[in-house]
Amino acid sequence: MLSDRVRRNLASEFRGSILAKLGVVLVLLVVFVAIFAPFVAPHDPTTQSLDNAERPPLGIVQTEQRTTSEMVDGEVQTVTETVTIRPDAAHPLGTDGLGRDMLSRVIYGARTSLIVGVLGTVLAATVGVPVGLIAGYYRGRIDDGLMRFADVSLAFPSLVLAIALIGLWGRASVAVPDPFVAAGFAQEMPETFVLPGTVIVVVGVVNWVWFARIARGEALSLRDQEYVTAARALGADDSRIIAGHVLPNAITPIIVLGTVQVAAIILLESSLSFLGFSGTTLSWGFDISQGRDYVSSGQWWIAGMPGLAIMVAVIGINLIGDWLRDALDPGIEGEGGA
Amino acid sequence: MSQGRFVAKRVFQGVGVVWGVVSIVFVLRFVTPGSAINAVAPLDADQETRQAIARELGLDQPLHVQYGDYLVSLLQGDMGFSYVRGQEVATLVFSKLPATVELALAATVVAIGLSIPLGVVSATRRNQPVDWLATLFSLGGISTPNFWLGIMLILLLAVQFDIFQTSGRAVAAVEVAAAVVGPAPFVDRLQAWLAHITLPAVALGTYFMALVTRLTRSGMLDELGKPYVRAARAKGLPEVVVRYKHALRNTLIPVITVLGLQLGTLIGGAVITEAVFSWPGLGTLVIDSINLRDWPVLQGSLIVIGTSFVLVNIFVDVVYSALDPRVVND
Numbered sequence: 286m287l288s289d290r291v292r293r294n295l296a297s298e299f300r301g302s303i304l305a306k307l308g309v310v311l312v313l314l315v316v317f318v319a320i321f322a323p324f325v326a327p328h329d330p331t332t333q334s335l336d337n338a339e340r341p342p343l344g345i346v347q348t349e350q351r352t353t354s355e356m357v358d359g360e361v362q363t364v365t366e367t368v369t370i371r372p373d374a375a376h377p378l379g380t381d382g383l384g385r386d387m388l389s390r391v392i393y394g395a396r397t398s399l400i401v402g403v404l405g406t407v408l409a410a411t412v413g414v415p416v417g418l419i420a421g422y423y424r425g426r427i428d429d430g431l432m433r434f435a436d437v438s439l440a441f442p443s444l445v446l447a448i449a450l451i452g453l454w455g456r457a458s459v460a461v462p463d464p465f466v467a468a469g470f471a472q473e474m475p476e477t478f479v480l481p482g483t484v485i486v487v488v489g490v491v492n493w494v495w496f497a498r499i500a501r502g503e504a505l506s507l508r509d510q511e512y513v514t515a516a517r518a519l520g521a522d523d524s525r526i527i528a529g530h531v532l533p534n535a536i537t538p539i540i541v542l543g544t545v546q547v548a549a550i551i552l553l554e555s556s557l558s559f560l561g562f563s564g565t566t567l568s569w570g571f572d573i574s575q576g577r578d579y580v581s582s583g584q585w586w587i588a589g590m591p592g593l594a595i596m597v598a599v600i601g602i603n604l605i606g607d608w609l610r611d612a613l614d615p616g617i618e619g620e621g622g623a
Numbered sequence: 624m625s626q627g628r629f630v631a632k633r634v635f636q637g638v639g640v641v642w643g644v645v646s647i648v649f650v651l652r653f654v655t656p657g658s659a660i661n662a663v664a665p666l667d668a669d670q671e672t673r674q675a676i677a678r679e680l681g682l683d684q685p686l687h688v689q690y691g692d693y694l695v696s697l698l699q700g701d702m703g704f705s706y707v708r709g710q711e712v713a714t715l716v717f718s719k720l721p722a723t724v725e726l727a728l729a730a731t732v733v734a735i736g737l738s739i740p741l742g743v744v745s746a747t748r749r750n751q752p753v754d755w756l757a758t759l760f761s762l763g764g765i766s767t768p769n770f771w772l773g774i775m776l777i778l779l780l781a782v783q784f785d786i787f788q789t790s791g792r793a794v795a796a797v798e799v800a801a802a803v804v805g806p807a808p809f810v811d812r813l814q815a816w817l818a819h820i821t822l823p824a825v826a827l828g829t830y831f832m833a834l835v836t837r838l839t840r841s842g843m844l845d846e847l848g849k850p851y852v853r854a855a856r857a858k859g860l861p862e863v864v865v866r867y868k869h870a871l872r873n874t875l876i877p878v879i880t881v882l883g884l885q886l887g888t889l890i891g892g893a894v895i896t897e898a899v900f901s902w903p904g905l906g907t908l909v910i911d912s913i914n915l916r917d918w919p920v921l922q923g924s925l926i927v928i929g930t931s932f933v934l935v936n937i938f939v940d941v942v943y944s945a946l947d948p949r950v951v952n953d
Contacts, residue, residue, distance in 0.1 A: 301891035304762075317948065436636075437643030439884070440929040442891030445909060449921060452913035548766070555768050556895050560910060573771050577899075580778045581789070588778075592771035 298612035303475050308604025315598045319395040323471035326389035331475055335383035342379040342586050343372045379586045391594045401485055402551040406543050408489030413496025418527050421504025435494045443491045444556055448518040450487045451562045457483045458564035481564040484557055488550045499542050503535030542618040544609055548602040569595050628747035637933045644929035646923045649693055702923040707915050712923040723904035725796050727893050729820050730828035737947055742839025764833020769892050773826035773925050774901040788818045823900040827892050842874035874876040876947045883939035890928055
């Protein structure tokens with residue numbers, strides 16, 4: 286699909302850039318833990334243990350004022366004592382308010398983020414790219430209609446439109462069996478994985494216009510190239526020209542956009558989960574909303590850890606996006622360093 | 624084409640987009656599960672109330688009549704009635720709009736005020752420690768969820784150090800301004816305003832700060848390498864003039880385009896930032912309306928949000944045409 290020249294550019298840009306390498310390492314890390322979550326996670330992320338709640342991450346000792354009341358000789362006595370909570374090596378990132386292991390939750394949360402990010406982007410591209418190519422290739426009324434529609438959709442912020450659609454459609458989710466657990470390779474892990482179906486559809490619906498716009502722009506400039514005219518002169522029909530000649534030459538900006546969109550959709554998904562619109566309770570955004578209640582009492586890690594996980598994933602993807610843009614699209618000035 | 628005709632053309636196109644926004648919101652009524660009455664009537668409404676509402680909304684009329692009535696009433700400033708809250712939708716939505724505008728403006732000031740100098744410094748001291756810091760900062764900024772940043776800011780600066788307030792909006796910016804001339808204590812009001820708005824503005828503005836820093840840096844690098852900059856230097860212009868009058872001005876043109884396109888992200892970001900800081904604006908209203916199943920208010924908010932986006936983009940285009948007269952002739 287990619288020409289030799291493009292491959293060479295990618296390789297040379299990669300060799301010269303520390304940030305590109307860092308991006309690949311971060312993304313591989315996130316993809317690895319997401320796929321192999323049942324093996325990597327030390328505990329079942331949904332197991333509660335109230336005796337073990339609010340335990341700080343390794344290296345941090347938390348002191349807390351606890352007030353207890355008890356009946357002594359028929360009178361209520363309130364005792365305030367300072368409790369010291371020490372970290373536990375079994376929970377390196379600490380535990381949340383219900384004693385669930387933060388590390389395991391962060392690892393399982395990677396699954397939700399990546400699945401929504403990738404499937405949402407694929408859905409948006411599957412709808413947007415053909416529509417954009419057809420509009421740009423034929424121009425005329427189809428094109429005008431698409432561009433006006435694109436203008437109107439862009440007037441709604443993605444998050445607002447997504448919230449509205451989920452509000453109207455409800456938040457359906459599907460429980461998919463975890464293949465590793467079903468095959469008996471991993472024990473004491475959740476048997477199913479909740480796929481937030483509505484969220485995937487909604488983020489695709491909200492973002493397809495970006496793909497349509499870029500594909501349309503490419504098709505507009507490619508339709509009058511000599512090789513397209515030549516193919517037309519040889520009697521190739523339009524669908525063949527669009528699929529065989531226009532699309533392959535429009536693919537690089539689409540790939541660059543796709544990369545950035547995965548990052549944008551991960552952020553969008555986390556916002557939706559944070560607001561409680563997602564349909565799954567195993568997600569970074571959801572954990573941040575749970576952790577918010579503990580901020581005033583000082584348990585920063587419950588909201589802090591999943592947020593750091595989002596940053597790691599999104600920084601990694603953005604670095605890869607910068608690398609691809611610098612390598613594939615010399616026309617756009619890169620921002621990544623050298 | 625003259626500047627005036629350009630503006631007129633943009634306004635005309637803007638009206639078309641607003642019409643599209645309104646039409647999409649009208650259609651949304653019908654993708655609600657169940658009948659359109661479910662979208663409007665309170666959940667506990669009895670059959671009689673439901674029929675009364677249906678008659679009042681004209682839901683027994685053919686679609687094109689409903690659509691026409693809908694457009695006419697919108698033009699008269701009537702966005703319908705919230706049966707859940709017992710209030711006119713327009714009154715409610717416009718009472719919440721100023722808080723959101725204020726927050727978005729404050730975030731924009733934070734973002735633009737810091738990012739353009741940072742981008743310029745970063746570009747002129749390329750590959751020096753300052754540049755690396757700015758690059759890392761902007762990478763982090765575009766990759767951090769703003770609601771999480773907001774929570775972490777609350778944790779550090781409101782809970783641990785008690786400098787700012789964790790939530791709410793004490794006074795409006797207008798009230799602070801009024802205190803300059805009026806009898807009210809100006810300093811107290813200003814302090815109260817800053818204590819409430821600073822954290823949400825920073826949380827919301829950080830993404831844009833990072834984005835504009837990146838764009839300014841790469842744009843400046845691009846411009847500083849061009850022949851006209853060499854010519855300006857060669858004729859002995861001071862470096863300050865070369866950088867800020869010549870290079871920066873040309874850099875800002877693409878920056879403004881991107882800002883216009885990203886405005887939706889700013890408004891979307893405001894929705895969630897408001898949720899984190901309990902800021903009483905449109906975002907809070909949208910989320911509450913979904914949880915209350917108050918569709919008329921949701922629809923009204925969507926129309927106002929979409930229309931604001933169009934208005935600000937027209938404004939951006941007018942500024943753009945002043946900076947770069949070439950676009951007028953496109």
